[in-house]
Amino acid sequence: MFQPSTRPLARTLAAVLAGLSLWAVGCQTDSDPGSPATTSTTPTGPVLLAPPRSPADPAIAFRSGNNLRVMNADGSNATTVYTGIPPGTQGMNPSWSPSGTRIALMNDTHDLWRIDVSVVGGTPQGTNPTELLDRSTSLFHAQWSPLGDQIAFVDINLYTLEALPVSGGPPMVLYTGTTPVHSPTFSPDASRIAFTEAGSIKLLERSSGTVTTVLGSDFGAGFSSGVNFLDWGRASDVLVFSVGSKSRADTGIYTVNVSGGTPTFLVEGLFPSWSPDDSKVVFVELERGGNLAIFELARQRLTRFTKVKGDWPDWRRF
Numbered sequence: 001m002f003q004p005s006t007r008p009l010a011r012t013l014a015a016v017l018a019g020l021s022l023w024a025v026g027c028q029t030d031s032d033p034g035s036p037a038t039t040s041t042t043p044t045g046p047v048l049l050a051p052p053r054s055p056a057d058p059a060i061a062f063r064s065g066n067n068l069r070v071m072n073a074d075g076s077n078a079t080t081v082y083t084g085i086p087p088g089t090q091g092m093n094p095s096w097s098p099s100g101t102r103i104a105l106m107n108d109t110h111d112l113w114r115i116d117v118s119v120v121g122g123t124p125q126g127t128n129p130t131e132l133l134d135r136s137t138s139l140f141h142a143q144w145s146p147l148g149d150q151i152a153f154v155d156i157n158l159y160t161l162e163a164l165p166v167s168g169g170p171p172m173v174l175y176t177g178t179t180p181v182h183s184p185t186f187s188p189d190a191s192r193i194a195f196t197e198a199g200s201i202k203l204l205e206r207s208s209g210t211v212t213t214v215l216g217s218d219f220g221a222g223f224s225s226g227v228n229f230l231d232w233g234r235a236s237d238v239l240v241f242s243v244g245s246k247s248r249a250d251t252g253i254y255t256v257n258v259s260g261g262t263p264t265f266l267v268e269g270l271f272p273s274w275s276p277d278d279s280k281v282v283f284v285e286l287e288r289g290g291n292l293a294i295f296e297l298a299r300q301r302l303t304r305f306t307k308v309k310g311d312w313p314d315w316r317r318f
Contacts, residue, residue: 064310075305081126096316104142156180199226
């Protein structure tokens with residue numbers, strides 16, 4: 001009687017087990033479930049351990065008046081997801097979690113909060129507002145780690161850059177300056193944090209605590225408020241930042257490599273934030289009444305959302 005060979009089946013089972021092993025390695029264990037995929041480099045090139053997430057909507061979070069709002073990447077479906085984070089009323093400095101299911105933000109008394117965001121019946125909504133830290137009006141610039149495990153922020157009274165677990169708990173001081181620090185932003189692997197201090201852009205290596213200067217204060221000296229509002233590229237070592245302030249029409253958005261060099265001008269505006277593929281920047285056009293806009297770098301093309309106004313837009317990573 002003919003006996004089929006078991007070798008093809010064995011090879012198939014081995015391949016399946018190998019695939020499951022790779023999948024297990026690539027699974028994330030962060031407290032935020034949507035952390036980005038990681039890669040492993042071999043002599044033959046990178047091996048993807050977990051499939052990347054596709055860009056999704058709602059893509060952009062921002063503050064508008066007393067409201068925390070979100071909208072799709074094309075400017076549609078602008079929706080208020082929360083109003084009146086207790087005890088304040090304004091959702092400032094919003095920062096998406098890597099999964100796109102939570103937003104960290106400051107209320108108008110500068111306490112650090114976290115809120116859940118979901119889409120129900122096609123409409124985004126915010127639920128479960130949770131206060132993570134209260135220090136009596138001194139906290140600014142929430143920034144969610146790309147790994148999903150921490151939220152960075154600054155204390156302008158203590159001159160500190162700090163981070164705390166996304167579930168809450170005691171924060172860790174990462175850096176203490178001689179003047180207030182602002183606008184922390186993580187590198188894609190969260191090993192470095194760029195921030196501003198005394199009008200300059202600085203870079204913190206988290207493993208060693210070493211701080212270097214990316215861009216000196218002389219660049220922003222001719223603007224009303226100097227360098228501000230940094231955002232690190234989602235998959236590159238390029239920072240986008242703005243200079244100037246809302247009180248004067250002297251704002252501009254630039255990019256600079258973290259290794260230094262001469263900044264490149266992009267467009268007039270404030271509050272820039274990278275798209276997931278680093279090809280576009282969402283920002284605020286002050287001279288047009290504060291409407292949100294998107295600038296596409298390669299095509300030098302500007303898209304204005306004339307019916308969407310706000311501050312501090314943050315484009316989710318995936």
